Amino acid sequence: MILPFFFFYEVTEVKGRGNREIDPDGPVKIACTGSRSAMDRALTEKRKAFLSVDFSRGFIAHCRFKARTIRRGYFESTVDIRPYHRQQDGFIHAGVMAAMADHTAGYAAYTLVPEAFRILTIEFKINFLDPASGDRLICRSRIIREGTRIIVAESEVFDRREGKEHPAARALVTLTAVHADRLSSKG
Numbered sequence: 001m002i003l004p005f006f007f008f009y010e011v012t013e014v015k016g017r018g019n020r021e022i023d024p025d026g027p028v029k030i031a032c033t034g035s036r037s038a039m040d041r042a043l044t045e046k047r048k049a050f051l052s053v054d055f056s057r058g059f060i061a062h063c064r065f066k067a068r069t070i071r072r073g074y075f076e077s078t079v080d081i082r083p084y085h086r087q088q089d090g091f092i093h094a095g096v097m098a099a100m101a102d103h104t105a106g107y108a109a110y111t112l113v114p115e116a117f118r119i120l121t122i123e124f125k126i127n128f129l130d131p132a133s134g135d136r137l138i139c140r141s142r143i144i145r146e147g148t149r150i151i152v153a154e155s156e157v158f159d160r161r162e163g164k165e166h167p168a169a170r171a172l173v174t175l176t177a178v179h180a181d182r183l184s185s186k187g
Contacts, residue, residue, distance in 0.1 A: 043072050043111055051075075055107050065100055067107070073143040075108040080136050092132035097157045097169045100139045101126055105153035105173035108141040112151065117177045122150070126171040134161035137168070151175045 043051075048070045055067040055077065063085075069076035077100060079085070087093045102124050109119045138158045145152035153173045158165040 043070065047111075047115070051107060051110055054110075055103070060099075060103055063096065063099060065103065068138075070107075070111065072111050073108060073146070075104050075111065075141050077104045077107075077139045077141075078136055081134065090133060092134075092137065092159065092168075094128055094169075097128070097132065097137065098124075098126050098171070100137060101141070101155035101157055101169060101171035102173055104139040104141040105155045105171065106175060108143050108153050109151045109175045109177070112143060112146055113177045116180050118180050118183055119151070119175050120178055122174040122176050124171050124173040126169055128169045129167045130159070132157075132159035132166075132168040134159040134166070136160040138165060141173075149176055151177065 051070055052067040055075075056065060063079065064082070065077050065079045067075070068078050079096070079100060081092055085092050085096050102121055105124070106119045106121060113119065136159075138160060139155055140158075141153050141155040143151060144154050151174075153175065155169075155171040155173060156167065157169040157171075159168040160166075
């Protein structure tokens with residue numbers, strides 16, 4: 001399966017981190033076959049509104065994750081911490097941070113594909129940098145590699161303690177875009 005449109009981005013070096021990231025506000029070069037779709041351009045307000053609502057459904061609604069910032073190739077989410085987000089020692093549970101990193105990366109990928117496609121995680125690796133114990137988590141996910149079938153995102157999770165953000169986790173998430181017609185929900 002080949003996605004109907006191929007997107008190429010200018011890539012910029014991120015100073016001090018040594019990894020690469022897409023400049024979501026930079027020029028976009030588009031090569032496609034056939035007519036251009038709405039996804040060739042910047043995200044429409046209608047698409048952003050849909051992604052914002054769609055983000056917080058099912059299990060994610062139970063977790064109380066909320067979409068905050070949505071741009072092409074970038075998604076930010078937050079969760080206000082409640083007692084059930086914490087593990088036995090009072091820290092925010094690693095599973096909460098992992099789910100947030102994975103799901104937010106998936107929605108960063110959703111900003112790149114036509115509406116008829118769904119995003120599925122192939123694999124992810126997460127490093128927990130510091131125990132999180134604050135009142136809110138913030139996750140910022142950006143696409144670092146957009147292919148025709150495989151999309152790679154990086155998610156950074158921050159723990160807000162005493163009004164300041166502290167790095168809590170970083171994940172590398174590999175995703176794939178699949179046409180909705182090829183999926184059948186078991187739910």
